[in-house]
Amino acid sequence: xxxxxxxxxxxxxxxxxxxxxxxxxxxxxxxxxxxxxxxxxxxxxxxxxxxxxxxxxxxxxxxxxxxxxxxxxxxxxxxxxxxxxxxxxxxxxxxxxxxxxxxxxxxxxxxxxxxxxxxxxxxxxxxxxx
Amino acid sequence: xxxxxxxxxxxxxxxxxxxxxxxxxxxxxxxxxxxxxxxxxxxxxxxxxxxxxxxxxxxxxxxxxxxxxxxxxxxxxxxxxxxxxxxxxxxxxxxxxxxxxxxxxxxxxxxxxxxxxxxxxxxxxxxxxxxxxxxxxxxxxxxxxxxxxxxxxxxxxx
Numbered sequence: 139x140x141x142x143x144x145x146x147x148x149x150x151x152x153x154x155x156x157x158x159x160x161x162x163x164x165x166x167x168x169x170x171x172x173x174x175x176x177x178x179x180x181x182x183x184x185x186x187x188x189x190x191x192x193x194x195x196x197x198x199x200x201x202x203x204x205x206x207x208x209x210x211x212x213x214x215x216x217x218x219x220x221x222x223x224x225x226x227x228x229x230x231x232x233x234x235x236x237x238x239x240x241x242x243x244x245x246x247x248x249x250x251x252x253x254x255x256x257x258x259x260x261x262x263x264x265x266x267x268x
Numbered sequence: 269x270x271x272x273x274x275x276x277x278x279x280x281x282x283x284x285x286x287x288x289x290x291x292x293x294x295x296x297x298x299x300x301x302x303x304x305x306x307x308x309x310x311x312x313x314x315x316x317x318x319x320x321x322x323x324x325x326x327x328x329x330x331x332x333x334x335x336x337x338x339x340x341x342x343x344x345x346x347x348x349x350x351x352x353x354x355x356x357x358x359x360x361x362x363x364x365x366x367x368x369x370x371x372x373x374x375x376x377x378x379x380x381x382x383x384x385x386x387x388x389x390x391x392x393x394x395x396x397x398x399x400x401x402x403x404x405x406x407x408x409x410x411x412x413x414x415x416x417x418x419x420x421x422x423x424x425x426x
Contacts, residue, residue, distance in 0.1 A: 191331045
């Protein structure tokens with residue numbers, strides 16, 4: 139699949155995949171997602187990941203810390219599955235997955251670090267086509 | 269026979285704008301009454317159904333969870349709300365360890381206490397015309413089931 143997509147299409151597919159993951163595994167889908175492929179990384183920004191009840195709880199410092207811990211532990215538990223999905227889509231092995239959640243903005247950032255330069259593979263293909 | 273009762277009750281509930289859990293709650297009361305010979309007044313059933321409906325709506329809209337059932341029981345000065353929901357895959361996985369279970373319990377308790385509890389407390393106080401003295405909640409991290417017990421005090425109108 140990775141071979142037939144442009145960089146923009148791949149970014150859109152990664153966004154869709156992350157939305158599916160959040161809905162099916164975390165149980166709550168985000169309001170939107172945007173992905174960027176930069177060198178050997180894919181950076182995914184998920185917007186509006188907190189439910190209204192979580193936003194309410196996030197006003198309290200203890201509640202905010204608990205939401206963050208819960209979200210990170212949920213992703214950590216499903217890390218192997220998520221990495222496998224991204225690997226299937228991009229054709230690159232995921233070496234590392236870094237993640238954080240902002241309870242202030244309701245944004246969830248995920249950074250996938252690959253074993254090769256994914257961005258360059260699109261440039262090479264463009265060169266071949268022209 | 270059961271299907272006939274469900275259909276008839278369901279249509280009446282839908283006219284009142286009640287959710288699926290509330291309809292199921294009203295239906296189950298009819299079954300209990302028939303099976304156990306216990307009769308409840310329409311007011312009691314209406315109150316319990318209204319509370320079930322509110323909790324269901326809250327869970328769906330605020331928590332993003334669709335509960336599978338909400339049962340409400342009023343016994344004297346105590347109101348018990350039992351909510352069942354299906355845990356998402358990631359939470360099920362997290363609940364496999366003791367530390368994970370503790371986190372799921374704390375998270376669900378804080379969400380319920382911070383969000384659902386004030387609205388449900390208000391509704392119960394208004395409907396029962398009594399102050400809510402205390403609320404105790406128990407959460408099962410393995411099933412996602414929540415039981416909340418509201419203890420009622422003196423009448424608010426006095």
